[in-house]
Amino acid sequence: MIKDNAAFDMKEDRFKVTYLIDGEEAEARARAWDICVEQTVEFPEELVPEGIIRDHVLGRIEVFGQQEPQCWRVVISYHVDTTAFELTQLLNVVFGNISIKPKIRVERLELCPSLLAAFKGPRFGRQGIRQRLGIPSRPILATALKPMGLSSQALADLAYQFALGGIDIIKDDHGISDQRFSPFEERAALCAEAVSKANRQTGLNCIYVPNITAPYDKLFERAKQARSLGAGGLLISPGLVGLDAIRTIADSDEIDLPIMSHPAFQGSFVTGSYGMSHYALFGQLARLAGADATIYPNYGGRFSFSKEECKQIAAGTSDEMGHIKPIFPSPGGGMTGDKVPDMLETYGKDVIFLVGGGLFKQGPDLVENSKYFRNMIDI
Amino acid sequence: MIKDNAAFDMKEDRFKVTYLIDGEEAEARARAWDICVEQTVEFPEELVPEGIIRDHVLGRIEVFGQQEPQCWRVVISYHVDTTAFELTQLLNVVFGNISIKPKIRVERLELCPSLLAAFKGPRFGRQGIRQRLGIPSRPILATALKPMGLSSQALADLAYQFALGGIDIIKDDHGISDQRFSPFEERAALCAEAVSKANRQTGLNCIYVPNITAPYDKLFERAKQARSLGAGGLLISPGLVGLDAIRTIADSDEIDLPIMSHPAFQGSFVTGSYGMSHYALFGQLARLAGADATIYPNYGGRFSFSKEECKQIAAGTSDEMGHIKPIFPSPGGGMTGDKVPDMLETYGKDVIFLVGGGLFKQGPDLVENSKYFRNMIDI
Numbered sequence: 001m002i003k004d005n006a007a008f009d010m011k012e013d014r015f016k017v018t019y020l021i022d023g024e025e026a027e028a029r030a031r032a033w034d035i036c037v038e039q040t041v042e043f044p045e046e047l048v049p050e051g052i053i054r055d056h057v058l059g060r061i062e063v064f065g066q067q068e069p070q071c072w073r074v075v076i077s078y079h080v081d082t083t084a085f086e087l088t089q090l091l092n093v094v095f096g097n098i099s100i101k102p103k104i105r106v107e108r109l110e111l112c113p114s115l116l117a118a119f120k121g122p123r124f125g126r127q128g129i130r131q132r133l134g135i136p137s138r139p140i141l142a143t144a145l146k147p148m149g150l151s152s153q154a155l156a157d158l159a160y161q162f163a164l165g166g167i168d169i170i171k172d173d174h175g176i177s178d179q180r181f182s183p184f185e186e187r188a189a190l191c192a193e194a195v196s197k198a199n200r201q202t203g204l205n206c207i208y209v210p211n212i213t214a215p216y217d218k219l220f221e222r223a224k225q226a227r228s229l230g231a232g233g234l235l236i237s238p239g240l241v242g243l244d245a246i247r248t249i250a251d252s253d254e255i256d257l258p259i260m261s262h263p264a265f266q267g268s269f270v271t272g273s274y275g276m277s278h279y280a281l282f283g284q285l286a287r288l289a290g291a292d293a294t295i296y297p298n299y300g301g302r303f304s305f306s307k308e309e310c311k312q313i314a315a316g317t318s319d320e321m322g323h324i325k326p327i328f329p330s331p332g333g334g335m336t337g338d339k340v341p342d343m344l345e346t347y348g349k350d351v352i353f354l355v356g357g358g359l360f361k362q363g364p365d366l367v368e369n370s371k372y373f374r375n376m377i378d379i
Numbered sequence: 380m381i382k383d384n385a386a387f388d389m390k391e392d393r394f395k396v397t398y399l400i401d402g403e404e405a406e407a408r409a410r411a412w413d414i415c416v417e418q419t420v421e422f423p424e425e426l427v428p429e430g431i432i433r434d435h436v437l438g439r440i441e442v443f444g445q446q447e448p449q450c451w452r453v454v455i456s457y458h459v460d461t462t463a464f465e466l467t468q469l470l471n472v473v474f475g476n477i478s479i480k481p482k483i484r485v486e487r488l489e490l491c492p493s494l495l496a497a498f499k500g501p502r503f504g505r506q507g508i509r510q511r512l513g514i515p516s517r518p519i520l521a522t523a524l525k526p527m528g529l530s531s532q533a534l535a536d537l538a539y540q541f542a543l544g545g546i547d548i549i550k551d552d553h554g555i556s557d558q559r560f561s562p563f564e565e566r567a568a569l570c571a572e573a574v575s576k577a578n579r580q581t582g583l584n585c586i587y588v589p590n591i592t593a594p595y596d597k598l599f600e601r602a603k604q605a606r607s608l609g610a611g612g613l614l615i616s617p618g619l620v621g622l623d624a625i626r627t628i629a630d631s632d633e634i635d636l637p638i639m640s641h642p643a644f645q646g647s648f649v650t651g652s653y654g655m656s657h658y659a660l661f662g663q664l665a666r667l668a669g670a671d672a673t674i675y676p677n678y679g680g681r682f683s684f685s686k687e688e689c690k691q692i693a694a695g696t697s698d699e700m701g702h703i704k705p706i707f708p709s710p711g712g713g714m715t716g717d718k719v720p721d722m723l724e725t726y727g728k729d730v731i732f733l734v735g736g737g738l739f740k741q742g743p744d745l746v747e748n749s750k751y752f753r754n755m756i757d758i
Contacts, residue, residue, distance in 0.1 A: 002526075002529070002533070002537070002739070003533075004528075004529045004530050004533040006529075006530030006532065006533065006560075008528075008530075008559070008560060034681075038681075039554070040526075040527055040528075040554065041525065041526035041527055041528065042523075042525055042526065042527075042552055042554060042735070042736075043525055043526040043736060043739070044736040044739060044740055047736075047739050047740070048526060049526070049528075049529075052528055053526055053527075053528035053529070056528075057526070057527055057528035057560075081558055081559055081560070082527060082554075082558065083558075084556045084557040084558045084559075086556060086557065086593065086594050086597075087594060088556070088592055088593060088594055088616075088619045088620060089554070089556045089557075089558075089592075089619075091619055091644055092553070092554055092556075092592070092616065092619055092643055092644065093554070095644060096553065096554065096616070096618075096619070096643035096644050097553075097554075097643055097646075098646070099618070099643070099644050099645065099646030099647050099650070100642060100645075100646030100649075100650065100676055100682050100683065100684075101646070101650075101681075101682060101683060102650050102683050144421075146420065146421055146422055147381075147419075147420035147421065147422040147427060147428070147432055147436070148419055148420055148421075148432075148436055148461060149383075149387075149419075149420065149428075149431055149432035149435075149436035150381070150383045150385075150428075150432070151383050151385030151387075153385065154381070154382075154383040154385065158381070173421055174471070174475065174476075175418070175419065175421060175461075175468070175471055175472070175475065175476075177463045177465060177467070177468045177471075178463045178465065178468075179460055179461065179462075179463045179468075180387070180460060180463075181385075181387060181436075181460070213467055213468075213471070214465065214467060215465050215466060215467055215623045215626070215627065216595075216598075216620075216621060216623040216624045216626070216627040217627045219595075237467075237471065237475070239475075239478070240467045240468075240470055240471055240475070240621060240623075241467060241595075241621045241623065242595060242619060242620045242621035242624070244594045244595040244619075244620065245595045245621070247594070247595070248594065248595040248596045263479060264471050264475035264476055264478070265470055265471065265474060265475050265478050266478065266479075267476075267477070267478030267479030267480070268478050268647045268648045268651065268653065268654040268655070269647045270479075271478070271479065271480075271481050271651065271653055271654075272647065272650065272651025272652070272653065272654070273651070274647065274650055274651065275647040275650075275651070276647070297479055302413075302417075302480075303479050303480060304479065304480060304481050305479075356421070356422075357421075357422060357423040357426075360381070360422070360423060360426050361423055361426070
């Protein structure tokens with residue numbers, strides 16, 4: 001019924017997505033084929049036009065194998081042209097409509113060279129951050145300014161003490177945006193200056209990383225403000241502003257600052273049986289978008305990630321991905337001194353440890369507490 | 380240990396969120412208190428400073444009641460200042476970090492007047508769309524241009540036939556963005572013109588609604604292009620670009636077009652036992668952000684929503700919400716002629732029915748097929 005006389009020249013050029021699909025084999029096979037249709041043409045199969053649409057635009061099942069009883073590992077390929085070479089549309093092809101269907105989980109992406117070439121990825125990556133901080137090989141130590149409700153000056157005073165104690169990266173808590181307790185511009189100015197003052201005393205290169213997660217029409221402006229006020233990096237929660245906001249900031253020569261990605265509002269993708277894998281969401285996608293470090297809740301803390309899931313995230317930050325640089329895993333949440341040895345064994349040296357409440361609980365002197373954690377990771 | 384000498388004047392001014400929490404009572408109570416801490420100060424409880432932070436910034440359990448065995452209905456209030464009166468930070472307070480914790484589901488928001496006043500909501504709403512389309516009371520009929528892979532001209536030809544047949548709203552399929560088959564500007568121009576030509580013949584007011592879901596730095600530009608090319612509305616998938624992108628476009632006098640929200644990439648929030656309710660996500664939040672219609676998969680189609688869940692979404696589009704206008708529920712997916720009577724009974728007249736594949740399957744003549752569906756809803 002539908003014919004298109006336009007002659008598009010299409011060559012084989014496909015990327016792959018691995019899905020886990022639950023159910024009996026026949027049901028899973030039907031679901032796999034449904035993914036091929038739903039994520040591309042979204043059209044009654046019998047009416048899909050012959051030619052390029054049927055031959056190239058439709059998704060294609062490349063592998064269908066059993067993962068475990070009632071669970072199937074399915075590799076589906078899509079033509080790169082379906083993505084328009086946009087991160088937003090790539091996400092849409094990978095998991096847009098099928099996010100609404102049960103029993104499907106995105107395990108991993110295998111992007112082909114033509115698609116990878118459309119993305120610059122992180123501007124700094126592991127090596128770039130190490131250079132900026134002057135830390136050739138040891139683990140990096142980060143903390144967060146909080147609690148919400150403190151004034152900008154009180155937060156800056158905390159930042160000063162943490163920086164004096166040798167913390168490498170001091171970020172805003174992800175919940176501190178532009179509340180009247182500590183308005184963005186005032187806070188960023190005071191905290192950046194406090195860290196700079198501490199650096200002059202210590203000779204270290206601590207950076208202040210304000211949270212620029214903000215309304216759509218203010219995010220880029222905050223990035224520019226942060227830069228002009230002396231911030232050394234930026235914190236963004238892509239669950240709240242979209243992953244492509246990270247890409248835009250990372251790609252901007254005008255901003256030119258490392259980006260830390262925060263998992264707020266992304267949890268539902270990984271907490272159920274369906275959704276996306278930790279590896280794909282917090283590893284591959286954060287990295288592809290251009291984050292230089294990906295924050296996630298560490299195992300054994302007050303969140304629910306297992307050690308294996310955390311190791312998978314770390315793997316996603318450095319597995320082969322063409323020219324896209326490896327980035328830092330940044331496990332946080334519930335970190336205390338006694339957990340550090342195990343964390344070092346799990347993550348090795350290429351990691352940014354994020355210590356929060358533990359830094360306050362350790363003892364009454366925040367400078368000393370900072371030194372305590374700093375010494376623990378000085379391997 | 381932490382003191383803040385800044386004297387903020389804080390009055391009681393709180394909004395409420397209802398959560399469902401699974402588990403034994405003691406566990407659920409602990410989890411409720413954890414939400415109060417995690418979503419605000421994210422700080423060791425014993426160290427939370429006295430004064431405004433403990434008295435106002437901390438979340439507060441207002442109601443704790445049993446919903447059913449092993450499930451508790453908990454109302455938690457937060458001070459409006461925690462949100463910075465930003466949609467992004469509001470989402471963060473409601474479900475940011477706890478999205479990563481299991482057994483918690485956001486059921487509904489009760490926003491207080493001071494917080495509602497920060498949002499304009501939909502520019503058009505039900506009444507505004509009815510005025511634009513010249514349809515005082517009957518259900519509205521929409522369809523989507525597809526499949527992906529057709530040329531812009533072929534899509535425009537489809538649009539022309541649908542408009543001739545009396546379809547009221549013709550949108551791009553949500554997967555058609557800026558692929559080389561049908562680049563955005565070319566497609567929007569041809570489709571808008573095709574619909575305009577049909578309107579001149581029919582005397583009707585059909586509108587073309589292009590998909591402007593796009594990379595962060597291109598979305599606003601596409602909205603402006605769409606407007607200048609004669610689009611009558613805009614389609615946005617907030618799961619891909621962030622809910623606040625809708626707010627920005629809705630608030631813009633320069634754009635001044637109705638917005639349809641599409642659920643792509645949002646499914647994981649509602650497909651598991653945890654996450655958010657259909658009511659909150661597709662009803663309340665889409666509306667608060669400023670969508671004039673919220674698209675979601677109808678019950679009985681190829682997706683998994685139940686009839687009750689769909690009715691809940693419809694309720695969320697019109698339940699009392701201060702000055703925020705009621706919007707249209709727009710159920711779609713798998714709509715066929717035989718389902719229309721039941722859908723009319725379920726949704727009444729204030730609905731935008733989205734018919735997709737069914738419109739192509741009905742018979743060989745798309746103008747006739749359009750008339751068939753159009754007549755069915757002419758009540």
